[in-house]
Amino acid sequence: MSARESTDSRPTAPLRLLAVHAHPDDEASKGAATMASYAAAGVEVMVATCTGGERGSILNPGAEDDPAGKRDLAGLRRREMAASQAALGIRHRWLGFTDSGLPEGDPLPDLPFGCFALQPLERAAAPLVKLVREFRPHVIISYDENGGYPHPDHIMAHKVAVEAFAAAGDPERYPGTGSAWEPSKLYYDRAFNPERFRALHFALEEAGLKSPYAERIAAWQETDAEGHQPPAPTHATTTQIECGDFFEVRDEALRSHRTQVDPNGFFFAVSPDLQRKVWPWEDYSLIESRVETDLPETDLFAGIR
DSSP: OOSSOOOOOSOOSSOEEEEEESSTTHHHHSSHHHHHHHHHTTOEEEEEEEEOOTTOOOOOGGGTTOHHHHHOHHHHHHHHHHHHHHHHTOEEEEEEEOOOOOOOSSSOOOOOTTOGGGSOHHHHHHHHHHHHHHHOOSEEEEOOTTOSSOOHHHHHHHHHHHHHHHHTTOTTSSTTSOSOOOOSEEEEEOTTOHHHHHHHHHHHHHTTOOOTTHHHHHHHHHTSTTSOOOOOOSSOOOEEEEOGGGHHHHHHHHHHOTTTOOTTSGGGSSOHHHHHHHOOEEEEEEEEESSOOOSSBSOTTTTTO
16 A cells, blocks of 8 residues: 555445535535535535634624623524534534634734634644544535635635645544545635626626625726726636525525624625526636546536546
8 A cells, every 4th residue: 555545435325525614604605505406416515614603793783682692602603503504404513623713903913822723734634634534525625725715714724624635545644533535626615706796796787786796896897907807716617516406595504694694685685596597506616636527517526426
């Protein structure tokens, strides 16, 4: 046997998908319809949540007076996560780290001692490596190097996902965390895909409806003298999963996170029917594949099935 695990990782039924997220609610706002569609098709889907969201704020004005949120936000967010998990039909694992919070101010304050974003990489990645070796996913989904957006926990979630993808198949690394398992494919989620926001923005305008994306589109146009193109993505879309039939399930998962998601807010500004008409996909970038596949893809398990 080579230094890298040579165990046959060709799929046995069912296929397995692991999504790595920073906080409870991230699984509902990024790739939720994809996960629900695969779970409904018999794929085993697991979400790993790195932190408990303890340092988050209550972002839904309708939940600001909830005594449970004031008394025990971490406990309430766990209950919200359980409801989201049930809506999506997936499995879930807490990795057990402490939320780093989102630093604000000029200059930015130091991150809190002991938080997730300040952990040494091997310490932060070890629980995820253990989970990968236990759950044995064929596919891992993560954020890009910017964390999708530059929250310190999102950036660290990206780092630990990449580390686990690289290390879990090497029996010499992370001893004591189980038998080596080598996932086949690593994707970055493109929930903030500019092309999608532009398509929805112009569809709303065409329908005579107010677009919640106008400010975002204007900011993009400022980076383009002619105002024609969104900024070039760090990683282009390689894979689109058609999952429009599960947009209502995604919205149910979002509403489960009542402290974090305003039911009258940004996420619900475009009806599922209009989204199905304009952009019935969720978008991903294939970053590394240990199996042969042809791009573009319409299946995260292309080359594995």
